[in-house]
Amino acid sequence: MTIHILNSLKIKPYLTFIKGSVTFLLVETNQGLVLIDTGIGRRDHLHPTQRMRYYKYFYRASKGLERTAFHLVQKLGYRPEDIHHIIISHLHLDHAGGLSDFPWAKVHIYKEEYDHVMARPSWKYEPEHWEHKPDWVQHKLTGEKWFDFDAIQLKGFDPEIWLIPLIGHSPGHASVAIRDGEGWILYGSDALPYNARVDLVPRWFARYFMYHHAPCIRELVAAHPEVRLVAGHMALRFYEND
Template sequence: MRIRHLNTGTMCPIGKRLVNGTGGIFQRGRMVCHCLLVESNAGLVLVDTGIGLDDIADPARLGRRWVRQTTPRLDPAETAVRQIKALGFSPDDVRHVLLTHLDRDHAGGVPDFPKAKVHVHRKEYEMAVTCQIAPPPGRYITAQWRHGPDWAFYDQGGEDWFGFKGVRALGDREPDILMIPLPGHTPGHCGIAVRDKGRWLLHAGDAYFHHAQLDATPRIPFVLGIFQRRADIDRAARIQNQERLRALKAAHGGTVTIINSHDPVDYEACRCGRHAAAAAA
């Protein structure tokens, strides 16, 4: 098992201190779209896709308000497909895409991997794709899956993972990759847990936005906290799952590393190996 950390979309909203917790109010902040590229027994596995080539070719489809607020760089070189090609792989080598959820900055690259099986929680599919659960207006960008992906669905339940109910996303061929339901941000929001060399990495998606939210005394920069609350579909469930993640870190931080999708501190620590070094110490 080899895990690579990819930033598949840099966002630069105004108000760095209020978004990142450091710097000036009028400086541009930095947020990332932190994805994982996993070399597994089942082939290449991509956890989330970030912003895709079609999004960059037509930024208006992301929503003018969202683009104005987040100010994404929209650099083709940051897309997952371009980074995977730069590593010497073909897009067809990506056999599985595991999505924490279907928000625009997580699923935008799905069309760049048309031969991959796309794994998602059934409730997420029912809200974003079939609208059996009515989504908030403008929440999802349906053009990101109009090509008809090869979907695989998961429901609540499965094997126990540190007190969470997980599901083997790739079956017995790759038992060390699990989908962990973490609803709140969306009804079908999941974390993706990957085991490598006896340790677990939990990509918690948007279950929390800032690394300090998992501290014993949790905190989040003001504007980032507002954005998190506005993005909640079930705030009580999101808060409950943040508490469970905080307890997981406190009890098993030497075995489980928890990261989120947009925090540049988490991303840089993983990319430079600081998370692994801290756990080993």
């Protein structure tokens, strides 16, 4: 069972020194290939909406289709039609753009995110990304725990996959933990700061401003070094495909 950590877009936001990315994962499981987040999709490059044009402008995003999940999957020797499941941390436009490239896949999402976005989409979302009416699978908390976190185990997956609601960045944001041999990969998505540097977020900053979960995650990895953190936006040097 292989877990690929991939970059779907190079970004260099204005007014920062960041040379970053938009991260997604491709996981081989007993239920076929699973994508965790999708980056931006082919249509976002070929026929971008106004909102997507602004996003790409302000983030000084890379061009070209070769980084889309649809193309990277094939470059790694897989077939896009073998993506049976997508797990989406949240529906912001830089994470959900690839949904429409895999219209046959079931899309797993924390119910709070789905309910919020469908009722009150904001400028951070691009409804075109789910215009094809995906086969949504909405998940609710049922009292399970992953370490000390309220979490939802996605049933029947080997390796184990857990959805861990860490809300704040979006109303129903959920991180995703994947069993990786003896350890875990915690794909924190946008609940984690750039490059997963939870050590750089002071507690007061987390309390009043952003990355509210960083102190808890820092404690988790200090106690459990077998948990490896991956953020929704990692530095370019992190990747196997850069």
